[in-house]
Each structure stands twice: as C-alpha cells, then as structure tokens.
Amino acid sequence: MTERIMSHPVLGNLILKEKVTFTFDEQVFEGYEGESLAAALLAQGIRTLRLHEETGQPRGIYCNIGHCFECRVNVNGLEGERACLTPISDGMVVKSGQTLPTSVRDWRKNLEQ
Amino acid sequence: MQNKSMIVCRCEEVSYDELVESASKYKCSARELKLRTRAGMGYCGGRTCRTMVDNIAHLHHPRTSDEITLKHQAPIRPVRFANLGEVKS
Amino acid sequence: MNNKVIIIGAGPAGLSAAITLAEKNIAVLVIDEYLYAGGRLLGQLYEEKPGTWWNGIVESERLLERAKSLEVEFLLQTSVSDLEKVDQTWLIHTTKGIFRTRHLLLATGAAESPFPIPGWTLPGVMSVGAAQVMTNVHRVKPGKRGVIIGVNVLSSAIAMELQLAGVQVAAITLPHANLLTKGNSNPLEVMNSLLHVAHMAPSPLVKIGSKLMKNDFMKKLGINFYPKNGVKMWDIPIMLRKAVVEIVGKDEVEGVILATINTDGSIVKGSEKRIKADFVCIAGGLYPLAELASLAGCPFHYIEQLGGFIPLHNEQMETNLEGLYVAGNITGIEGAKVALAQGKVAALTISQRLNAGASQHDIKLAIQDVEKTRATAHIQFHPDILAGRQQMKQIWAESVVPLATH
Numbered sequence: 104m105t106e107r108i109m110s111h112p113v114l115g116n117l118i119l120k121e122k123v124t125f126t127f128d129e130q131v132f133e134g135y136e137g138e139s140l141a142a143a144l145l146a147q148g149i150r151t152l153r154l155h156e157e158t159g160q161p162r163g164i165y166c167n168i169g170h171c172f173e174c175r176v177n178v179n180g181l182e183g184e185r186a187c188l189t190p191i192s193d194g195m196v197v198k199s200g201q202t203l204p205t206s207v208r209d210w211r212k213n214l215e216q
Numbered sequence: 217m218q219n220k221s222m223i224v225c226r227c228e229e230v231s232y233d234e235l236v237e238s239a240s241k242y243k244c245s246a247r248e249l250k251l252r253t254r255a256g257m258g259y260c261g262g263r264t265c266r267t268m269v270d271n272i273a274h275l276h277h278p279r280t281s282d283e284i285t286l287k288h289q290a291p292i293r294p295v296r297f298a299n300l301g302e303v304k305s
Numbered sequence: 306m307n308n309k310v311i312i313i314g315a316g317p318a319g320l321s322a323a324i325t326l327a328e329k330n331i332a333v334l335v336i337d338e339y340l341y342a343g344g345r346l347l348g349q350l351y352e353e354k355p356g357t358w359w360n361g362i363v364e365s366e367r368l369l370e371r372a373k374s375l376e377v378e379f380l381l382q383t384s385v386s387d388l389e390k391v392d393q394t395w396l397i398h399t400t401k402g403i404f405r406t407r408h409l410l411l412a413t414g415a416a417e418s419p420f421p422i423p424g425w426t427l428p429g430v431m432s433v434g435a436a437q438v439m440t441n442v443h444r445v446k447p448g449k450r451g452v453i454i455g456v457n458v459l460s461s462a463i464a465m466e467l468q469l470a471g472v473q474v475a476a477i478t479l480p481h482a483n484l485l486t487k488g489n490s491n492p493l494e495v496m497n498s499l500l501h502v503a504h505m506a507p508s509p510l511v512k513i514g515s516k517l518m519k520n521d522f523m524k525k526l527g528i529n530f531y532p533k534n535g536v537k538m539w540d541i542p543i544m545l546r547k548a549v550v551e552i553v554g555k556d557e558v559e560g561v562i563l564a565t566i567n568t569d570g571s572i573v574k575g576s577e578k579r580i581k582a583d584f585v586c587i588a589g590g591l592y593p594l595a596e597l598a599s600l601a602g603c604p605f606h607y608i609e610q611l612g613g614f615i616p617l618h619n620e621q622m623e624t625n626l627e628g629l630y631v632a633g634n635i636t637g638i639e640g641a642k643v644a645l646a647q648g649k650v651a652a653l654t655i656s657q658r659l660n661a662g663a664s665q666h667d668i669k670l671a672i673q674d675v676e677k678t679r680a681t682a683h684i685q686f687h688p689d690i691l692a693g694r695q696q697m698k699q700i701w702a703e704s705v706v707p708l709a710t711h
Contacts, residue, residue, distance in 0.1 A: 108444040108470050113350060113358050117444045139340060142443035150428035150557050158229055161556050163428030165226070165264070167435030168345070169338050169384075170416050170594075172260040173226060183294055188382065190340055222423040224485075232421055236484060267418035267592050267613065268485050275484060279607060288599040291386035291398070299400060
C-alpha cells in the first residue's frame with residue numbers, strides 16, 4: 104500500500120480533513136473530504152483507473168494536473184471525469200473505464216497490408 | 217525491436233515505428249502525419265504527444281519558425297452537451 | 306461585467322497579475338481548472354540558501370490571501386474549452402458558463418513534453434511533475450521506490466523533493482536513445498547541461514564537473530570515467546552511463562530494464578539488468594501551453610530556447626490582438642519568480658489601457674524587474690533563455706505595427 108506522508112521535514116505535519124467514504128468499482132474506499140480522487144485511490148494502492156477503450160491496456164494517472172486525461176473515470180454517472188481534478192465527497196460512486204464492446208479500430212489492419 | 221510496441225500517442229495508441237515510418241515515407245508536415253496516423257487526435261487533444269509528433273514530422277520536413285504546425289482545435293477540453301445551450305452572463 | 310479583467314490560470318503569473326490589478330481598483334476574475342490556486346508553484350520546494358526554503362504551498366497561500374483581501378474573484382475547478390472574439394469582447398466558454406471581458410490575460414503555464422519509453426503507458430509511470438504534485442501537494446507517496454528517467458534541472462530538483470518526503474529514488478538515469486530523446490539520451494550532452502546548473506546544488510557531480518571540465522577533452526574524459534553506478538547527489542545515484550531500455554510489469558510497473566551505455570548513448574551489449582521499482586517518472590522537459598492563444602488567432606513562433614511555439618508578444622506582455630495579454634510560462638519556460646514578475650507587467654499594461662493609473666514608467670520598472678529576476682534566477686531551464694527572449698523582441702519589432710494608444 105502506498106502511504107500518506109504524515110510528517111514532512113519542511114512541510115510539517117499533514118492536516119487531514121473530514122473522513123469520507125466512496126466506492127470505486129463497487130469497492131468501498133476511505134478518503135478525506137475535498138482531496139483529489141486520484142490521490143485518495145493511490146493512497147490505498149490503486150493505480151489502475153481504466154482500461155484503454157480499444158486495447159484494454161491498463162492506465163492510471165500520468166500528468167496529475169488535468170492535461171492528459173489518462174485518469175478519466177465515471178463519477179456519479181458522468182463519464183470522462185479526470186480523477187486528478189475531482190475532489191472526493193461522501194457517497195461518491197466511481198467506476199473505472201472499460202473497453203468498448205465493439206472495436207472501431209479494424210480499419211488500421213486493412214490499411215497496413 | 218520493441219519500438220513497434222513503443223507508444224507515442226497514448227490516447228490512440230499510435231506507435232513510434234508507425235509514426236517514424238509514415239514520416240519517412242511521406243516526408244509530410246506534422247499536420248499530415250497526424251491525419252495519417254491519428255496521433256494527437258484522441259481524447260486529450262494531443263496535449264501529451266504533440267511535441268513528439270511534431271519532432272518526428274520534422275525529421276524529414278523543414279521547420280519554419282513562424283507556423284504552429286499542429287493547430288489547436290476548439291473545444292480544447294471535452295464539453296458535455298448537457299452544458300451547452302445555456303448562456304450565463 | 307465587461308469592465309472586469311479576466312485571467313485564465315491561477316499560477317504565479319495569474320495571481321501576481323490579479324493582485325496588481327486589484328491594487329489599482331480594477332475588478333478581476335481568475336479562472337483555473339485545478340483544485341487549488343497556485344498552479345505549478347504549489348509543488349515547488351527547494352532550499353534557496355541554507356535554512357531558507359522556497360515553499361510553493363506557503364507562497365501560493367500568501368498570494369491567494371492577498372488577492373482575496375483585494376476582492377479578486379476566483380472560479381476554480383472550472384475548465385475553459387473555447388475562446389472567441391465578438392466585436393470588442395472576448396467570450397470565454399467554460400464548464401461554468403460563458404464569461405465576457407475586453408481584457409483577457411492568458412497565464413496558462415506549461416505542459417510536460419515526454420519522450421516515449423517502451424512500457425510507459427503502464428499504471429505507475431507518470432510525468433515527473435505528477436510525482437511532485439502527488440508528494441508535496443496531496444501528500445501521497447507516488448510509490449515506494451522509483452526510477453526517474455531524464456536527467457535535467459527539473460528532475461533533479463524533484464528527485465530531491467521525493468527523497469525529502471521519504472520516497473526512495475533508486476536512480477535518476479537516461480532514456481535509451483531514439484529519435485525523440487535527442488540530447489536527453491547522450492551522456493556528454495546531459496553532462497554539459499548539468500554543468501550549466503552547477504551552482505544549483507551541493508553535489509559531488511558538480512565537484513567533478515566545474516573544476517575538471519573546462520574543456521571538451523576533459524569533459525569526454527570525465528564521461529568516460531564516469532562511474533558506471535553513478536555519482537550520488539543527496540544520496541540518489543545519478544547514472545549518466547546507464548539508460549532505461551524498457552519499463553516492465555504485467556498490469557502495473559514492477560521495474561525497469563537498465564543497461565550500461567557508451568559515451569555516445571549506445572548500449573553495451575549484454576549489460577541489461579532488471580531493477581525493481583513500483584513507480585517511474587518521465588522527465589522530458591516543459592513546453593508552453595498556449596492552446597487558447599492559438600484559438601484566439603495569435604501568430605506563433607518556434608523558439609527553442611523558450612521551450613517551443615510561443616505566441617507573438619511584446620515586453621509589455623501584449624499579444625498583437627487587442628485586449629489579449631500573456632504572462633508566465635506561456636511566453637517561455639522559466640521559473641515561478643519570473644512568472645510573478647511578468648504577471649505584474651501584464652497587469653500594469655492592462656491598467657494603462659484602462660486608464661487606471663499605471664504610467665509607462667511603472668511598466669518600464671516592472672520590465673526591468675523581470676530582467677533582474679531572470680538574471681538572478683535559482684533555476685534556469687535553458688542556458689540561452691536571453692537569446693530566446695531577444696528573438697521574440699526582434700520578431701515583434703519587425704512584424705507588428707505598434708498598437709494605437711488611445
């Protein structure tokens with residue numbers, strides 16, 4: 104499990120906000136009100152946030168500041184929310200991204216030969 | 217070599233080899249390279265790979281200093297239809 | 306509403322501009338998509354001189370408090386998707402609706418420019434900035450043991466920050482050469498660029514460096530005899546004669562394949578070894594994030610020293626489009642202190658346009674302050690930053706008919 108940095112030689116002790124619970128793919132997780140979803144999940148050892156829509160390759164945070172959209176998940180029914188920019192709240196329901204039922208990428212194979 | 221599986225555009229999973237081969241075959245602009253391979257045309261809008269796609273294209277294509285070879289397109293962040301149509305001032 | 310100045314980006318440039326404008330009694334709205342104000346200043350943490358730390362969180366809070374006390378309005382967690390001009394007014398399309406202004410400052414900062422490594426899409430691989438934010442802002446360790454690929458000013462500073470937070474950095478090392486790694490994968494070039502930042506740290510690398518390597522011959526000798534297992538800086542091995550060939554792991558990062566490289570960056574056959582890591586950082590540098598300037602219709606110029614494509618602008622931080630201004634890393638990659646100083650210049654220029662009591666002399670002094678800050682900067686991203694700035698000045702002078710001052 105990845106740890107939280109409770110004390111820091113320069114930044115001091117970590118002041119935690121109210122504890123909240125949320126679910127990620129139906130599993131219950133704890134976090135602290137307002138912290139980023141990506142941070143809350145990583146603190147509990149969760150790195151994989153979605154599978155690539157086409158290839159199913161696992162993906163997690165990359166840029167952590169909203170540029171790359173690699174951490175996009177479904178939050179309370181809304182698709183494409185960036186976990187790195189989403190503050191968690193009590194009762195939040197988060198789902199990872201999955202592969203598409205039908206691939207749309209076959210055209211490339213035809214193009215190659 | 218593992219470059220076949222070395223991805224440059226993470227959104228569309230376009231590989232390094234695919235880009236380098238297309239660039240050397242067509243000696244095309246960065247924009248054309250993007251259109252040929254879909255690199256930079258995925259969810260993030262090319263924010264992550266644009267410098268790489270641009271650099272690969274310019275291996276075979278002279279760089280002019282006064283053009284932005286990969287243009288930006290609105291919307292620069294995905295927009296929900298639910299959020300459209302309502303104008304607040 | 307139209308009299309309000311809008312700033313996009315709540316980083317050092319945006320905050321400093323907001324404060325300067327508000328001090329002139331101009332209403333300001335700052336829009337930013339991040340959770341907190343501060344931009345990438347938030348993650349910064351380094352010792353300026355023994356015992357004195359530059360703490361990005363404290364600095365950001367200080368700026369935010371000052372801005373709020375001057376009634377600057379903030380709209381955080383708000384993404385901008387489009388920008389257009391209708392008549393004299395800029396329309397800013399955001400996730401919280403459309404906002405209008407006649408004077409818009411773009412202070413959108415920079416984005417990281419990666420180089421690809423086989424396996425870099427695995428969960429656990431992140432940009433070096435991502436690890437910095439996770440550690441210093443969210444206070445969550447990016448992992449237990451990491452490898453940083455890419456040896457440069459930013460990555461060595463962040464390696465030190467990780468170490469400080471108790472995160473083990475197994476190595477800072479080079480990427481295996483491909484057409485995109487450029488100078489990043491050549492030991493000699495990396496050594497050269499490190500010597501340039503020699504003043505930065507009490508590092509043994511620097512001791513080898515600055516005295517010994519005054520000429521090319523000595524540099525080559527230095528890199529030839531560079532210890533294969535690296536030189537330690539803050540207890541972190543800096544390995545200039547190793548390169549990561551691949552990042553490995555089944556569903557997440559489990560380690561990297563590290564190989565010994567020759568002075569030209571080529572791999573010594575059979576030297577590949579697998580080392581354990583649960584996270585990997587890619588440090589390929591930064592480029593100005595100027596997508597909104599592009600949508601607005603600014604001309605761009607590629608200036609390598611400034612980090613890539615730069616929207617045309619002058620020293621007063623005006624673009625060639627009326628009512629559109631730029632400040633901070635969107636104008637070129639430099640440190641937060643330069644961004645703060647540039648934000649002030651942009652704000653004074655806007656105040657002057659609004660006849661709100663900023664003289665040409667005030668602006669001149671603020672520009673001089675930018676230059677002074679640049680000259681004394683702790684961290685410099687490109688050794689020829691001045692040449693880059695000069696080039697933009699030249700391009701402006703040649704291409705733009707001075708805006709009519711009314």
